[in-house]
Amino acid sequence: xxxxxxxxxxxxxxxxxxxxxxxxxxxxxxxxxxxxxxxxxxxxxxxxxxxxxxxxxxxxxxxxxxxxxxxxxxxxxxxxxxxxxxxxxxxxxxxxxxxxxxxxxxxxxx
Amino acid sequence: xxxxxxxxxxxxxxxxxxxxxxxxxxxxxxxxxxxxxxxxxxxxxxxxxxxxxxxxxxxxxxxxxxxxxxxxxxxxxxxxxxxxxxxxxxxxxxxxxxxxxxxxxxxxxxxxxx
Numbered sequence: 018x019x020x021x022x023x024x025x026x027x028x029x030x031x032x033x034x035x036x037x038x039x040x041x042x043x044x045x046x047x048x049x050x051x052x053x054x055x056x057x058x059x060x061x062x063x064x065x066x067x068x069x070x071x072x073x074x075x076x077x078x079x080x081x082x083x084x085x086x087x088x089x090x091x092x093x094x095x096x097x098x099x100x101x102x103x104x105x106x107x108x109x110x111x112x113x114x115x116x117x118x119x120x121x122x123x124x125x126x127x
Numbered sequence: 128x129x130x131x132x133x134x135x136x137x138x139x140x141x142x143x144x145x146x147x148x149x150x151x152x153x154x155x156x157x158x159x160x161x162x163x164x165x166x167x168x169x170x171x172x173x174x175x176x177x178x179x180x181x182x183x184x185x186x187x188x189x190x191x192x193x194x195x196x197x198x199x200x201x202x203x204x205x206x207x208x209x210x211x212x213x214x215x216x217x218x219x220x221x222x223x224x225x226x227x228x229x230x231x232x233x234x235x236x237x238x239x240x241x
Contacts, residue, residue, distance in 0.1 A: 025167070060218060060232035061170065104169050113158055113222055114183060115230060117169030 018043055023105050023118035031126050034095050038121045040088045040105030050081055052090050053104040055120065061104055064090075092123075100125045129153065131233035133219050139239045145207040148236045152200070152221030158182075160230065161194055161204050162218040170218055176202060209240045 023040045030036045042050075050067035065072065067079040067088050078091040088105055105118040132151040140146050152159045157178050162170035173192065175182040178199040187194070191210070196202040206213055216237050220230040 021169075060234050062232070063229055106169075113230075114172055114175060117171070119167070119169050 019118075020044055020116050021105055021107055021118035023121050025119050025121060027122040027124055029124045029126055030095055032095060032097060035091065035093050036095055036123065037092075038090045038103055038105075038123075040090075040118055042086050042088070042105075042107045042116075044107070044109070045086065046109050047086075047107040049108045050079075050088050051106040051108075051115070052077075052079060052088075053106055053117070055102045055104055057101075061117075064103070095125050097125050097127060099123060131219055131221055131231055133217075133233035133236055135236055136234065137237045137239075139241065140209055141241050142211055143208040145205065146209055146238065147203050147205045148217050148219075148238075150202045150204070150219030150233060152202075152219070153223075153231055155224065156221035156231075157199070157224060158222035159196060159202050160220040160222075161202070162220065162232075164216045164218055164235070166215070173204070206238075209238075211240050214238055214240045 021042050052064040053061040054064040055061040065074050065079050067081045069081050071080045076093045080089045102120040102122045104120045106115050108115045131153055134149050138146055159176045161173045163173050164170040173187045174184040174194045176196045179196050192206055194204045216235040218235045219233040223229045
C-alpha cells in the first residue's frame with residue numbers, strides 16, 4: 018500500500034464550480050500535511066499547509082481528519098488558472114522528509 | 128530572493144551513458160533534497176543532505192546513482208550508467224531554516240534516456 022494515496026483524476030470541472038479532492042495516508046505517525054500545486058512542466062509549489070482545525074485561504078479550504086487518516090482540499094468558484102496537478106504531501110514529526118502522493122490532475126473548463 | 132537553480136534543464140542521453148545534474152539551493156538553506164519524478168507520479172525522495180552530510184539516502188539506487196554536496200552549498204547528482212527507466216524529471220529542493228517543512232523546488236532537469 019502506498020503511504021499517500023490520491024485519485025489521479027483527471028477532474029474536468031466547469032469554471033465557477035466547486036471541486037473537492039481527498040487523500041489518505043497510511044502512517045499514523047505522520048504529523049505535518051500539505052497540499053502542493055504543480056503546473057504542467059513546472060516544479061511543485063506549496064499551496065497550503067493543513068491543520069487539524071482546518072484552514073482556509075481565499076477560495077481554498079483544507080481539512081484534516083486524523084482518526085480516518087485523510088486530508089481534503091476544497092476549491093470554490095474555480096478559475097481557469099486553477100488548472101494544475103494537486104499533490105497531497107505528508108511528513109513525520111521532526112523529520113523534514115516529505116512523502117508525495119501521485120497527484121490529482123484538475124482541468125477547469127471555460 | 129533567488130530561487131533554487133538547476134542545470135541543465137534538459138538532457139537526452141543513450142542508455143549506459145553517464146549524466147550529471149547540478150543544483151544551487153537558496154542561500155542559507157542548509158537542507159537540500161534530490162527527488163525523482165517519473166511522468167504521472169509524485170516526486171520521490173532520492174537523497175537528503177544537511178550541510179555536507181547525508182541524512183537519508185535509503186531510496187537512492189546506489190549501484191548507479193551518486194550525489195555529493197562537498198562544501199555544503201551546491202550539489203551534484205550523477206547517474207552512471209543510465210537505464211531507460213531513469214527517464215524522469217530530477218528536482219532539487221531546499222528547506223527554509225525557519226519554516227520547518229516548507230521546501231522550495233528548483234525547475235528540475237528533464238532527463239530522457241534512449
